[in-house]
Structure formats: C-alpha cells, structure tokens
Amino acid sequence: MTATSDTQPGSARAPGPSVADTLRSDSIAPPPPLLEQSYQFLGDAEIPFSRYTDTTFFQSEMEKLWPKSWQWACREEHIPDVGDHYVYDIGKWSVIVVRAEDNVIRAFLNVCSHRGTRILSTEGAGYSQSLTCPFHGWSWDLNGQLTQLPGRWDFPHVSDASHGLDEVSCERWGGFVFINIDPQAATLDNYLDCLPDHFKHFPLEQRRIKLHVEKVLPCNWKAAQEAFMEAYHNVETHNAPNGANAQYDIFGKYVSRFIHTIGSYSPESLADYAGDRWRSPPLTETEQLQALGVTDAAAAEQAEQHTARAVAAAIYREQMSADMGVDLSACSDSLMLDSIEYHLFPNMFFFPGISIPMCYRFRPNGMDTDTCIFDLMLLEPIAEGAEHQEPPEPIKLSIDQSYTEAEGLSWLAPVYDEDTGNLQMQQQGFKTSTRGGVTLGNYQESRIRRVHMTLDEFLDAPVTEA
Amino acid sequence: MSDSNYTVVARTEALPAKSSLRVELKGHDILLCHIEAGIFAVTNLCSHAEAQLHEGKLKGHKILCPLHGAAFDVRDGTALTRPATKPLCSYRVKVLGDDILIELPETN
Ligand code: FES
Ligand code: FES
Numbered sequence: 001m002t003a004t005s006d007t008q009p010g011s012a013r014a015p016g017p018s019v020a021d022t023l024r025s026d027s028i029a030p031p032p033p034l035l036e037q038s039y040q041f042l043g044d045a046e047i048p049f050s051r052y053t054d055t056t057f058f059q060s061e062m063e064k065l066w067p068k069s070w071q072w073a074c075r076e077e078h079i080p081d082v083g084d085h086y087v088y089d090i091g092k093w094s095v096i097v098v099r100a101e102d103n104v105i106r107a108f109l110n111v112c113s114h115r116g117t118r119i120l121s122t123e124g125a126g127y128s129q130s131l132t133c134p135f136h137g138w139s140w141d142l143n144g145q146l147t148q149l150p151g152r153w154d155f156p157h158v159s160d161a162s163h164g165l166d167e168v169s170c171e172r173w174g175g176f177v178f179i180n181i182d183p184q185a186a187t188l189d190n191y192l193d194c195l196p197d198h199f200k201h202f203p204l205e206q207r208r209i210k211l212h213v214e215k216v217l218p219c220n221w222k223a224a225q226e227a228f229m230e231a232y233h234n235v236e237t238h239n240a241p242n243g244a245n246a247q248y249d250i251f252g253k254y255v256s257r258f259i260h261t262i263g264s265y266s267p268e269s270l271a272d273y274a275g276d277r278w279r280s281p282p283l284t285e286t287e288q289l290q291a292l293g294v295t296d297a298a299a300a301e302q303a304e305q306h307t308a309r310a311v312a313a314a315i316y317r318e319q320m321s322a323d324m325g326v327d328l329s330a331c332s333d334s335l336m337l338d339s340i341e342y343h344l345f346p347n348m349f350f351f352p353g354i355s356i357p358m359c360y361r362f363r364p365n366g367m368d369t370d371t372c373i374f375d376l377m378l379l380e381p382i383a384e385g386a387e388h389q390e391p392p393e394p395i396k397l398s399i400d401q402s403y404t405e406a407e408g409l410s411w412l413a414p415v416y417d418e419d420t421g422n423l424q425m426q427q428q429g430f431k432t433s434t435r436g437g438v439t440l441g442n443y444q445e446s447r448i449r450r451v452h453m454t455l456d457e458f459l460d461a462p463v464t465e466a
Numbered sequence: 467m468s469d470s471n472y473t474v475v476a477r478t479e480a481l482p483a484k485s486s487l488r489v490e491l492k493g494h495d496i497l498l499c500h501i502e503a504g505i506f507a508v509t510n511l512c513s514h515a516e517a518q519l520h521e522g523k524l525k526g527h528k529i530l531c532p533l534h535g536a537a538f539d540v541r542d543g544t545a546l547t548r549p550a551t552k553p554l555c556s557y558r559v560k561v562l563g564d565d566i567l568i569e570l571p572e573t574n
C-alpha cells in the first residue's frame with residue numbers, strides 16, 4: 001500500500017496497513033464500535049499560543065468553560081454510604097458531592113450562604129451527616145437545607161429556603177459522578193454523545209480504581225492533555241515504533257478517540273522518519289512479543305506462525321483473568337492489548353482497554369495559567385456483581401517529582417516521565433515563539449483542534465445570569 | 467512509667483482490622499481503632515462539639531466525625547480538617563496475647 005492521495009486536505013494517511021486492517025485480522029474480533037471510523041477535516045489554521053499563556057484567556061475559561069461543562073468529580077465508590085461526601089476543586093470553583101438519603105447523589109457549591117466561607121477545607125473523600133461552616137457554625141442537611149443558624153433572632157431576613165446551599169447539576173455515568181456547576185445545564189446524556197453506546201461493550205462501572213496518582217505539571221492544562229491526544233510523538237518521545245499509523249476519530253463536539261495498536265506496527269508508516277531502525281529490517285514477530293514482556297521460547301515459535309499480537313493477547317487473557325477474577329476468554333485482541341483512548345470535552349479521557357485501563361483528567365492548578373493537575377487512574381475490571389472496595393487515596397506528586405516515586409505504576413512510570421518531560425519546555429516555548437501559534441497535523445492532531453473549536457463555542461457564548 | 471498503668475479494655479477478636487470499638491475506662495469514653503499501622507486509641511468525643519466519634523467513620527488512618535465531618539489522625543489525635551482545630555486526646559495502647567490494654571494518663 002502507498003500513501004493515500006492527499007488532494008483533499010486531511011484525507012492523507014500513513015503508508016502501510018491501517019489500524020482497521022490490523023483489527024480485522026485479529027484472532028478475536030473487536031466489538032463493533034472499535035471498527036467504526038469517523039474523521040472530518042476541521043481546518044488547518046494555527047492555534048494561537050496565547051490560548052495557553054494569556055491570563056485573560058485563562059480567566060474567561062474560568063468564567064465560561066469550567067462552570068458550564070460537565071466534569072467527573074469522583075467515582076461512585078468514593079461515596080458508598082449516606083453522609084459520604086467528596087470535594088472536587090476546579091480553579092476558583094469547589095463542589096461538594098454528597099450521598100443523601102434514598103441513594104440520591106447531590107452536589108453543592110462548597111460555599112457558605114452566610115458570609116461566603118468555603119465549607120469543607122480539603123479536597124477528596126470525607127463523611128458527615130450534616131455540613132457545617134467553620135466560621136459561625138451555620139449547618140445544612142444532606143439535601144442542602146439550612147438546619148442550624150446559631151442566633152437566629154438576629155437574622156429575621158434569613159429563612160431555611162432563602163439560604164440553602166447552592167445546588168449544581170449532578171448525574172452519573174460509567175461509575176463516575178459528574179457535576180455541572182450550571183444548574184440549568186442540558187443533561188449529561190446529551191453531552192456524552194456516543195460514549196454510552198460504545199461503552200456498553202466495555203462497562204466502566206464494572207471497574208475499580210487500582211491506582212490514583214495526582215501530579216502537578218509545569219504547563220497550561222490544555223498543553224498537558226494535548227500531549228496525550230496523539231500517538232505521533234511516540235517515535236521521538238518514547239523511542240517506540242508504533243503509533244505512526246494510529247487511527248483518529250472525531251465523533252462530535254465533545255467526544256473523540258484514538259486507537260493505537262500494541263504488539264504490531266507498520267514499518268511503512270515510518271518511511272520518512274529519521275534512521276532505519278524498525279524499518280530495515282523490521283522487527284520480527286518474536287522481537288515484538290519480547291517488547292510486550294513475553295520471552296518464553298514456545299510463545300516465540302507460535303508468534304512466528306501466527307502473530308505476536310495473537311499470542312500476547314492469549315497469554316494476557318489467561319493471566320489477567322486469573323489475577324482479576326474476571327472472565328476475559330472472549331475479550332478481543334484489541335481490548336486486551338491496545339491503547340484505545342476516548343476523550344470527553346473538556347478534560348477527560350477514558351480507556352476501555354484491559355491492559356491499558358487508564359482514566360485521565362487535566363485541570364488548572366488553582367488559578368495558575370502555567371501549571372495544571374493531572375489525575376491518572378488505573379481502572380481495573382472487577383467480576384460481575386462484585387462489591388466495590390474503598391478506593392485508594394491519590395498519591396500526590398509535586399511538580400518536581402518523578403512518576404517512578406509513585407508505587408504501583410511499574411513500567412508505566414518512565415513512560416509518563418517521558419510524556420510529561422516535554423511540557424515545561426513547551427510552555428516556555430509558547431512564550432518565546434514569534435510564529436503566533438501551534439501548527440497541527442490534519443489527521444493525527446485533529447482531536448486537539450476539535451477541543452479548541454468546542455472551547456470557542458463556550459467562550460463565545462453570551463453570558464447568562466444563572 | 468510502669469506497666470501497672472495499663473488496663474485491659476477489650477479482646478483483640480472484638481476489633482477486626484479496619485474497625486473501631488468504643489470502650490469505657492474509669493469514666494473515660496475511648497475509641498479503639500484498628501488500622502493498617504496497628505491499634506490506636508483516642509477519646510471518643512470530637513474536640514469540635516463533642517459528637518461521639520464511634521458513630522462516625524474510620525477511613526484509613528482517619529476518623530471522621532458524624533456531626534460536621536472533621537477528620538482526625540487516630541495515630542496521635544491530630545485534627546486534620548476544620549471545623550476541628552484541637553487534637554483529640556490519645557492513649558497509649560499495648561496488645562498482650564489476646565488482650566488490648568490502654569494506659570491512662572498519670573494525672574488520673
Ligand atoms: S460565614 Fe459561614 S457561618 Fe458565617
Ligand atoms: S462535633 Fe465533630 S466536627 Fe463538629
């Protein structure tokens with residue numbers, strides 16, 4: 001196969017076999033959503049650097065994006081019992097999610113209706129049967145009703161109804177609790193696009209948080225997430241051959257995806273990359289199997305007859321079924337092996353894969369334009385009907401710490417160090433450059449453009465009073 | 467300080483891992499907490515407004531007050547979050563065989 005014609009902008013593809021070709025020849029076929037393809041050319045104009053560096057731009061995100069868009073605040077298993085709560089901070093905003101009576105989950109702004117004090121001080125999980133402001137002791141029940149007002153005689157103008165907590169929109173999907181600070185927000189279902197349909201095949205509610213790492217990164221939140229939206233950087237940043245022929249899909253305003261195969265790659269896709277490595281000669285199936293951590297000779301022999309991918313998937317199926325107590329015997333090669341990444345606007349990533357089972361969230365770090373917080377969770381499948389255990393607390397890493405300091409990340413730690421190692425230099429370069437903006441590939445970096453286009457819809461929307 | 471200040475307050479079987487147990491000793495209302503790092507004892511009354519902590523929730527090494535949600539470190543009683551600012555009184559604990567013993571402060 002040769003490079004597809006590029007007469008139409010965005011229609012060119014890497015030479016050699018495509019991801020879809022690989023998936024179609026797998027030993028166990030993928031569920032239908034993974035064979036869907038959906039790309040549209042969205043333009044090729046530069047994305048101005050100021051969107052990453054300008055404090056005015058950051059401010060307008062704080063006023064028009066974060067209080068208007070759906071975001072997951074926590075997992076349902078963070079708040080299993082009535083009275084459990086979880087505090088989620090996003091820039092200047094802070095939200096309390098509580099499990100109230102009758103299994104209803106509600107969310108309130110974390111702010112007192114008396115003189116504005118933040119009510120719960122720390123982010124994360126907690127518990128109490130009522131919420132009390134630490135300043136003068138006003139207190140609300142789990143439905144946000146004012147229940148205690150010390151010295152009520154002095155507040156004839158305050159009623160339980162007038163000074164309840166400010167409730168915000170709250171819904172659930174896939175085991176996540178989503179909030180939208182806009183009480184008038186359109187429903188989550190609307191916003192999730194194809195996600196509910198696709199994830200029927202790989203339910204996220206049937207997973208548990210195996211590990212949660214929360215790290216501060218030295219760049220704007222968008223630059224950080226964009227480092228995870230393409231596999232184009234794989235060769236240079238990770239010194240790995242696969243990713244150059246990854247598949248990119250845009251499913252709508254809010255949802256996009258990449259599929260990047262593991263255990264196979266296209267030597268042709270590297271035609272104009274520096275050096276001959278991985279091209280002549282290409283890696284053998286045995287070498288590709290070794291790269292997946294499978295080193296025994298019998299498996300290598302099989303790999304030369306079948307493919308490294310088929311052999312590795314079979315081995316992973318068996319091992320991971322036993323480790324996790326779930327039946328993966330019918331799980332497709334692609335779900336077993338590949339890096340399949342769905343993005344939900346503005347800042348969330350969900351991976352349906354089994355050995356690459358991540359979930360990401362990128363947020364501004366307080367009101368700082370130049371740093372952000374990266375939540376990284378590994379979501380491991382649990383057996384059908386199994387009870388959720390108490391999730392682990394996040395391991396917090398500062399801006400200078402390495403992912404190797406987070407216990408449990410194993411081989412992934414150096415990979416995340418590589419991914420995040422470029423970011424400080426990029427944030428700096430945004431400010432040095434005289435070009436004006438970022439240049440994006442029409443196909444491989446199209447997801448990044450889609451996010452900026454949707455972001456503009458939020459920022460251009462007229463301000464409405466809540 | 468001699469061992470004679472220690473008094474048996476419970477049997478270990480009454481306090482499985484990740485659980486807490488309220489005990490009384492000479493007028494002291496005490497909460498035993500069995501966490502990963504071992505068994506610890508703090509006063510059962512929240513330092514904020516005296517809610518009973520045995521009705522709260524033990525999460526890792528933290529006890530969370532049922533009334534307004536203050537968190538305390540059960541290992542030493544430190545107040546970790548508002549509205550509590552004062553620590554909980556904490557007691558030394560010893561396990562001898564199947565017995566859990568607590569040391570009351572000498573002033574008693
Ligand atoms: S500011 Fe919250 S009770 Fe006064
Ligand atoms: S009584 Fe415990 S936090 Fe108020």
Ligand SMILES: [Fe+2]
Pocket residue numbers: 227228233234237238419
């Ligand atoms: Fe990467």
